[in-house]
Amino acid sequence: MSDDFFGELYLRSTLPFLSEEVTAREAEYLARAFADVEGPVVDLGCGHGRHAARLNASGALAGRVVGLERDPLSLRLRRPGFPVVRGDLRALPFQAGALGGAYAWYSTLFAFTDAEHMQVLREVARVLRPGGLLVFQTVPWERLAQSPGAAFSQRLPDGSLLEEESRFDATRGRDVGQRQLTLPEGRVLRAAYAIRYYPLAELRGLLESTGFSMAWVHGGLDAGPMTPDSTDLIVGAGLRQG
Template sequence: MAADPQEMLDAFFGDFYLRVYGSRQAGDEARDQASAAARLAGCPEGGALLDVACGFGRHAVPLAAAGFRVTGVDRSATLLDEARRRAGDASPTFVAADYRELPFADASFDAAINLYTSIGFLGDEEDTKVLAEVARVLRPGGRLVVESMHRDLMIRIFQERGWRLLGAGRLLLEQRAFDPVTGVVQETQTLIGSDGARESQAFSTRVYTATELMAMLRAAGFDKVTAYGDLDGAPFDVGTRLVLVARTPV
C-alpha cells in the first residue's frame, strides 16, 4: 500500500528536516529575507504578522526581534520546539496547527508571509484552502507574501540527482522525478552520516506556475495579486524565484 501523504510530510518535517536544513538560511540571510518580506507585505511598525508555515522560526524570530507582533504557525511540534529555543529574548508566539484550519478569529493580522516554498504539499484544492484561511485571518487590505519555486524555473534547473555536504562529515543525497505536465516533483532525500549510516525520507511537491498560483489566490478571496522575482521587488521572470503579493479586499 502507498504511504499516506500526510504521514510522509509529518515524518519529513521533523527531526530529519532540522538535521538537513537547520543550519541553512540562518543569521543575516534569514533576517534580511524576513525584513524584505515584511516590507513587501506592508506590515506597519509593531503590526500583527502571521508566519505560516514558520518551521523552526528562521523568519519569525528576527521579525519579532525587529518589533513586529509575530505569530508563527506550524504543524510540526518538533520544529516549533526548536523555534522556541531559538527565539531567546525575542517574543514571537508559536502555535501548533494545520494551516488549513487556523485557530484565529477573522481579521486578526495586518500581514502574513509564506516563504521558502511552504505551499504545494497538499494538492490544488487543499492548498487553496490554506490560502483561503490566510485571507480569512487578514484584516481588510492586508497582504500575504508567498515566496516559492515555480514550474518554469524548475524545468530550467531540474536535476535528477544531487549531493550536498552538510558539515561534520555528513552528506545529503537528493533524488528526484519531475512531471512537467502535472508540475509534481517526487523527491527522496537520504542523509548519510559520518559513520556511513543512512536515513531517507520521501515527499512530493506540486510546483505551480505563476498563473496557477495567482488564480488560486484570487479563488481564495484575494482581490489583487502582483508577481515579483524576489523579495526586494525585482521583476518576475522564468529564471527567478516567484514572489506573489496578494491583498484582501478593502
C-alpha cells in the same frame, strides 16, 4: 507530503544552508512588504523561527509576529523571542479577521493536494482583516520545467551525507523526490516529498478564486520583476474587500 519529511530530517538537512546573511535579507524583504500593514502578522510554517524571531525583535514588525508550526521538534528547537501556536495550515487556529498579514517561505503553502491548497488559502483569507496581505515565496514553474530532473549529494559540516533526487512533472506541476541523510554515527533519515508548483497564470487564478488579488510578483529579494533567469517567485496578494 510525508510527516517524516518535516522534523529532524528537514531541520538537519536545511539548517546548514540557511546562513544568517540569507535570513537577514529575507527578513528585510518581509519587513518592507508589511511596513504599512496594521495588526498581527503570522509566519505560516515558521519552523525554528529564523524569520519570526528576527522580525519580532525590531523594525516595522516588532512585537507583532506570531509563528504557526505543526512539527513538534521544530517547536522545541525554535529560536526565542516570539509567540508561537501549534496548528495546521488547513485549519488555522485564529479567529476570523484577527490578523493583518501572513507570510510563508520555501513553498510551504503548496505541500498538499490542489484541493487542500484552496483550503489553505481560504483559511488564510478567513483569518485576515479586509485589505490584509499575504506574501509567499516559491520557485517559478518555468524554471523547474526547464530542468525537470535533479540529483544532489553533499557532505555537511557535521559529517552527515545528504543525498536527494527529484523529478518535476510539468503537466501535473508536481515535483516528487526523496531525501536521505546519513548521520555520522550511521543512522539514516529518509523521506519522500511532493511539492506543487503553479504556472503564474494558474497561480493567479487560484488566488482570485480564494478571495485574493495578486498585488505584485517579484523574481528575487531585490524586488525586481520575474525573468526567465529568476530563481525565486515572490508573490504579494491582497485580500479583496467584501
